[in-house]
Amino acid sequence: MSLFWRIFLLNAAVLVAAGALLLLGPITVSAPVVLTEALILAGGMTLMLGANALLLRLGLAPLQRVTRAMATIDLLSPRPRPEVAGEGEVAALIETFNSMLDRLEAERATSNARALGAQEDERRRVAQELHDEVGQTLTAVLLELKRVTGHAPEPLREELTQVQEITRGSLDEIRRIARRLRPGVLEELGLVSALTALTTETPTPRGLTIRRRMEKDLPPLGKEAELVVYRIAQEAFTNTVRHAGATLLELSLRRRPGGVELRIRDDGRGLGDAHEGAGLRGMRERALLIGATLTLSTGATGGTDVRLDVPVRNGNA
Template sequence: MFRRIFLLNAAVLVAAAALLLLGPVTISTPVLLTEALILSAGLAVMLIANAALLRLGLAPLQRLTRAMTTIDLLRPGPRPVAAGHSEIADLITTFNSMLDRLEAERATSSARALSAQEGERRRIAQELHDEVGQTLTAVLLELKRVADQSPAPVREELLLVQETTRGSLDEIRRIARRLRPGVLEELGLASALSALVNEIPDHGGLTVRRRVTGPLPALGDEVELVLYRVAQESLTNAVRHARARHVDLSLRRVPGAVELCIRDDGRGLGGAPEGAGIRGMRERALLIGAGLAIGPGPDGGTEVRLTVPTTQREPLP
């Protein structure tokens, strides 16, 4: 790079010196106006030529700088083209190789972290079901036995405690199902999405409509889990943050892919930065080579669209 810039500048200066030595132009003492104008014009031409040559030579580096400042490992994009002279092309090629290594290392570490997270969720769900659930069930049975043997005033209070305990048991079971979606393993993705929609509380006036267009192509366990978790996170965001009244969840087959779309009519993302939930969805999408688009819906609100390519292009039904 230094050698090329030096040679370009040297060529411009040599050309200017040759024009002064061999050309008909001379410099008088004192300097005449016409001579000053000629020298000024020559200097301007030299500066313009030097700027143009440097801009052409450094243009690939400017493109590389823009790529460095805008790159996001969670949103893979096109690589900078290895253009320019050998040194610049080698630099861009090295940068692209570094990006490939970083994305591969991030994918590996994310896969391990998500696998550990799913394992921890299964363990906690199992403990909630086996330990806490069984303990609360025993408490319910004991409360019923004591209530049956108690006088009427005490029995009424015990029945209230019993209902509160039963509500806590139902909540623990619901949390365990969200941590470990057993219905996904037993009945498949469509049934798991139906159960997920049915678990959304209706006291807030939120209406969720589910539509699964089938038959769907065969999907692996990992792909189905990613689809389920993205739907789960999207519905959770719609319930907690979007202030939405209606949510549409659709799963359908498109040419060469399976598409999951969750769309609400809430307040939208605005200018809020992406939180851990959305970044977690992006990491899961990268693990299965899927595309994730999050943005405003056609009628406002937020739209989350996950497109999972299939191994074989399936015809539409």
């Protein structure tokens, strides 16, 4: 039955009941109307309108629920779905909305996977060019500077030595950037070694203490899941180093029932009222690619607490 006919029949039932009470009941209306009759009619109209409002509210309650779901649902992770309730057009509307969310989630996952895959390919290409082109060029410059320094007069030799040190520092920085763009240690030695290298090789401000707690006997996650975990840890670590003003950073990677947990906590200034930027949004999108749950919150003693729960099914993430 369509929504129109349901509302029409509800109103008709209320009106028929009111008319039957007037016809069959002992109440009569005289002319002119006396006060008692007016009060009885007013009470009857009030009851009739109240019954009508109650029936309409019950009939349209599923529409109110789906309206709230449309207004509050997180499009990055549109779960749980609104419960299919009601009949006819109302139930069909909720089912259609849920189907739309299913398609949106599937299309978003596909497009995110394609975009992040292209991003990783571009990072590998840039890292390779930095290593092969810029790195080799600076290495050649260093060798030439060393040769020239050996034949230069004493007053000029000290200046050339300083240029060598600057060039060597630039070469080290380029290599560090290339390793961050393409974490070769992740492919060669695994996730634990890659996270250890991340925390030891990234320049940190003075006064920041880093603590690591990583278990060795973790379940296999697969290459894609390991890359997601590494990138999320890299983003969270970089945010803390650059913006948190923290004195303590704790990174842990542990086995949990049904999966693996990555956790990064600091005692910095916390999230505050800052809007979600591209970095945090990228972390959430990466987590969705592998079905992981990303939680960002304020720590018990302040700071930021980043937690990533990676599910492991049938031995792999």
